[in-house]
Amino acid sequence: MGTDGQRERFRSKLDQVKQILKGVSHRDTYKNLPSCDVVLIGHQHHFSFLWKEKLYSPILESHVRWERRQGLKCELILKPYSDINGSRSNTNFYRYNRIALFFKVIEKIESGLSRKTRIHDRLVERFWSKLFESSSAKRIAAIQPDKYMCRAARNFDIEIIDLQHGVICQAHPWYGKSFNKSKAASDLPTSFFVWDQESKNVVESWAKDKGCSVTVYGNQWVSRFLNEDCDDAVVVDALKKFPNVDSNSPVVLVSLQWGLENYLNADDYDGAIMTLFKRLVERYHRKYVFLVRLHPVQLYGSRWELAKKSLEDLSSRVNANRFDWLDSSYAALPAILSKTDVHLTFSSTVVKEAAQFNVPSAILDQDIRLGGRRSSYYEDLKEAGIVTVIEPFLDEVVKWIDDQLASKNKEVL
Incomplete structure (x- = not known):
């Protein structure tokens, strides 16, 4: 584990530099x-969905749609170090890669000083303050906004x-009570x-x-599929596209994750997919159809190269119409779930979306057990029985799949 861990840390650092x-090759x-x-x-x-051959962000674009219904105009800023070309995206956006690197250099210099200064903090907070003020925005919406964004917004009463x-x-370091009890309100979002x-x-x-206020706003991307609108061109098109696989067999969705080298040995995880999942596909692709879906992080950089190599190798050993990974990774998740029978993962949040489509999920991470x-x-989903933690053994996984399929067949009868 030591050598594997060192190799992974080096690869991670190299990825960051790349x-x-x-x-920074793109101007701010x-x-x-x-x-x-x-x-x-x-x-x-x-940006994990391919629509009209361009990248589309389900979560960000769905929020834009939600805001527009209220008559509000949105503009998108991408966090560092985005390298998407405008021609590859369905969405117009702005970036701040170069100045973010400057801030990072200042932070690094400060960390080596014997006397504590706050130059970095003041610079970053001032950056966001100027940006928010110049935009005249009434609201900022972000995925896990940092303390500098929060301070700047609160300074302008936004x-x-x-x-x-x-x-x-509660175990999540961003949202759990024990991780936030000592944080100042000024460093937190207002909502x-x-x-x-x-x-x-x-x-x-x-x-x-x-x-801080807390509002149940729903998963807007999933809601667009559950409440299908014929005027929603993205959803209409997404539902027409499904991986070219055998439609007469049970469909098993496997949701992958990145970073599992922190939890699993090299023998159990090749940097892209669990060995157990590969064995499952190889042995049972004649019985079930397998859709393997990459985590969005695995669509970029060396994670993509690792996944591509591993899954192309797996694909070469199974029947083409019984296994798919590429189309499944770029398709709309709700469209995939609408035709999925059962779902497998180490611990992916896809279990929450799957539950909304009444698709049972099996989790292999034993630390999620009681x-x-x-x-x-996923306490509520485990209590409801739609999510189950099972032992990470091939026979156990196959038994769980068969049990779930048998239960579904009984419901149909």
């Missing part, structure tokens, strides 16, 4: 940000919202927009005392 160099455009009602701040990793994009539970009541309960357990270090993950 991404910074790619990002934040000074061109026009006046608007809402400034939306996200990351290029949120609402700043944290938009949920993944799991929220949290969450997907469900369970998430609201977690955040409200500490945020209410700090003057009494485990991450047992607060």
Whole structure:
């Protein structure tokens, strides 16, 4: 584990350097940000859907759509170090890669000084203050806004919202009570927009005392599919596209994650997919159809190269119409879930979206079991029986799949 861990840390550092160099090769455009009602701040990793051969961000674009229904104009800023070309995206955006690198250099210099200064903090806070003021925005919406964004927005009495994009539970370092009890209210968003009541309960357990509001706003991307609108061209097109696989067999969706080298041995995880999942696909692709979906982070950089190599190799050993990973990774998740029978993952938040489509999920992370270090993950879904933690053994996984399919067949009868 030591050697594997060192190799992974080196690769991670190298990835960061490469991404910074790619990002700063694009000029900053934040000074061109026009006046608007809402400034939306996200990351290029949120661009995970391919629509009309261009990248589209389900979470960010769905929020833009939500704001527009209220008559508000949105502008998007991408966090460092985005390298998406405008021609590759369906969305207009602004970036601040170069000045962010300057801030990072100042921070690094400060960390080596014997006397503590706050030059970096003041510079970053001033950057956001000027940007928010020049935009005349009434609201800032961001994925996990940092303390500098929050301070700047609060200084101008602008609402700043944290938009949920993944799991929220007490064990999560961004949302758990124990991680936030000592934070100053000025360093926090004024509002949290969450997907469900369970998430609201977690955040409200500490945020209410700090003057932050918590609103159940729903998963807007999923809602667009559950409440299909014939005028929503993105959804209409997404539902027409489905991986070219056998439609007469049960469909098993496997949601992948990045960073599992921190939890699993090299023998159990190749940097892209768990060995167990590969064995499952190889042995049972004649019985089930497998759709393997990459995590959005795996669509970029060396994570993409690792995943591509691993899954192309797996694809070469199974029947083409019984396995897909590329189309499944760029398709709309709700469209995939609408035709999925069961879902497998180590611990992905996709279990929450799957539950909305009544698709049962099996989690292999044993720490999510009752009494485990991450047992607060998906508590409501585990109690409802739509999510189950199972042992990470091939026979156990196959038995769980068969049990779920048998149960579904009984319901149909």
